[in-house]
Amino acid sequence: MKYVDDFRGAEACLAMARRINAAAADRSYRIMEVCGTHTAAIRRFGIPAMLSGRIRLISGPGCPVCVTSDVYLRNAFRMAADKNVTIATYPDMLRVPADGVSLQDLRARGADVRGVNSALEVLEIARELKGRTVVFLAVGFETTAPATAILAQRARREKIKNLKIYSAHKTIPPALLSLGRDKQLCLDGFLLPGHVSVVIGVQGYRRVMRSLRLPAVVTGFEPLDVLSAILTIVDAARHRRVVLENGYSRVVRSCGNPKAKSLLKEVFVSKDSLWRGLGVIPDSGLFLHKPYDSLDARRTFSLREEDGHQARSSGCRCAGVLTGRIEPPACRHFGKQCTPQRPLGPCMVSREGTCRAFFETL
């Protein structure tokens, strides 16, 4: 595959890994890889096995389905129970349990719940089902939000009155600030999410990184990308240098994608948002802007705002995993009561969930 295979060669990867291990001879380094797709890629390519134990790759909260709160899910269930509502969502959301039940369970009991691979498919569904209210559970970071924005613009332009959007979109930089300041986590640097960066650009992180003063590299998803970024961070951390580098320049530009950014600005407004595990993070959520009020499911269904309170559930330790406090095997349910077939929490459901990535490769 073009632009894929070349970045995977074993010889180059192993040579780079040896270089990292040599550079990390003096102490251990704690590097957070924020993005769920990075977690999955790192485990899929067997990267931990190439690196010395002094390199600690800590998984972060970059799994949008995983950081979506129970309150949001309960609201989704409430809407799904309405006989006139069709729920459309990304496939990973279907199996996330809250209070012991998931959207997939509700579907088995008769609710109209559909998986879509793209926000744009929801337009067709709404057109097809004129008599019903079609609610799109818009989950995802800055990579995915533009698709929702396009959906919103088109629905408004074409006056598709039965389409509603329930946005749970979140933005990454505010979460980085919270994690970088965490004294317990003690991070030496960040592997920044490559595809979020395609949208927000390298400059999307400048303010946060200036405040944190930690090395960070915008990282691609092939093994050579990841290894090269780790090497840069270890080198920088060793010499106490603060760097913000673009390791994914083949698709990430300094300014990001201007059209995508202006789309997000037009359709969304940033407000405080509740993240599973991290609590409320200021200005970290994207909510529909006033001109799109008529599309907002929150208004249509008078959904309760999400506050900091989250009920204890089932002993699931996703919160600890999402904040990098523990690795999945430290959770006593991991692999026993909690498996991908019978998940206790979202980290085991989502393809970008840390628990699932560990389960499939452990």
Add this chain to the structure above:
Amino acid sequence: MKEHISLSHGSGGALTQKLIREIFASAFDNAYLRKLDDASVVELRGGRYAMTTDSFVVDPIFFPGGDIGKLAVCGTVNDLASCAAEPRYLSASFVIEEGLPFDILESVVSSMAQEARQQYVPIITGDTKVVPRGKADKLFINTTGIGLVHKTLEAGMIRPGDKILINGPVAQHGVSVLAARQGFEGGKSLKSDCKSLWPIVKLLLQEDIDLRFMRDPTRGGVSAAANEIAQSSGLSLVLTEQKVPITASCKSFCEILGLEPLDIANEGKMLFFIGARDAHRALRILKSVPSCRRASVIGDVLPERKGKVYLKTTAGGSRILGMPVAEALPRIC
């Protein structure tokens, strides 16, 4: 004859008889079916026989490279082949949804008949039921097969140092069905690999290859088969990702959808566990078969008794290859 299957066709009366005679018996045509008895009597000569049964609920019923009918024959033939059993007889049962167009049924049956004829295995008995609209999704087929065992193979016969071979590229069936279901345009290159494996198994047996065990990696792909074998033999296995053949289009498809090719169903592939000294010869024999040019040695059996499966990745790293997660691809066969 009406254009669509109706409930009357399943009632056991005149219409049922007509359906059996004109569609099933005429297509599968053999001495047993010409009698149309409730059971067909066969004489099994000395030896051990393997018996296997499988139901087929694949959606969609027609996919590039095959259909539910061809699959129903190949699937059962391959289960017998994996026990080194020469397929001798098949049964075929049909559960048909009311309203299924006749020409669809005829097409599927014709496909089954053709495959059975090519494999020299007659379909000697069967059953037909029709259920009301909505109670079945078009057509479900069950086939049961009996075969004469040529060589006893057991997971316990696998030894550390044995090599693991496969006869060609992985994931083709699952990808073809999924692509057809989702309306992806891939044309000829995303064809199912659905095919009967007895001929190549027979070839290896005839050449007296030191064959210890076999498994056809259907649902759950190579990952599931490897893990099952690791469990039952008690030994650990290691696979080398770079050595696992895969077509470029399958690889792209899997990358795009975030699927692991090793987890995806095959319907024309066999995993062979072969004594190390015979591995090269076995590979040459497989590669001499036109459809198996991309046969490859993909792994080894390790001395450790942990029942785990390891994967050496293309990037040079390594990880554990676990049992695939259940919900990946429903109704793939």
Add this chain to the structure above:
Amino acid sequence: MCLAVPMKIETIDKTEALVSAGSLKARVNIQLLPSLKKGDYVLVHAGLAIEKIDPRKAKDTLRLYRDVARKSMEEES
């Protein structure tokens, strides 16, 4: 969900394009990318082309990685 794959532009029809990876084809929305032409490679995520892949930068990055790796191997021997 941040899964995105490089795909080649085959044909363009206003805000949509037919893209391919090998012989696999799909239809995606391209309104985020102003000036695309047939043969360009784009990163596709959830039905949307989010960026064009810069072939020159790709080559540079690859060369950089290979240099690091080569230097590593030279130092070791």
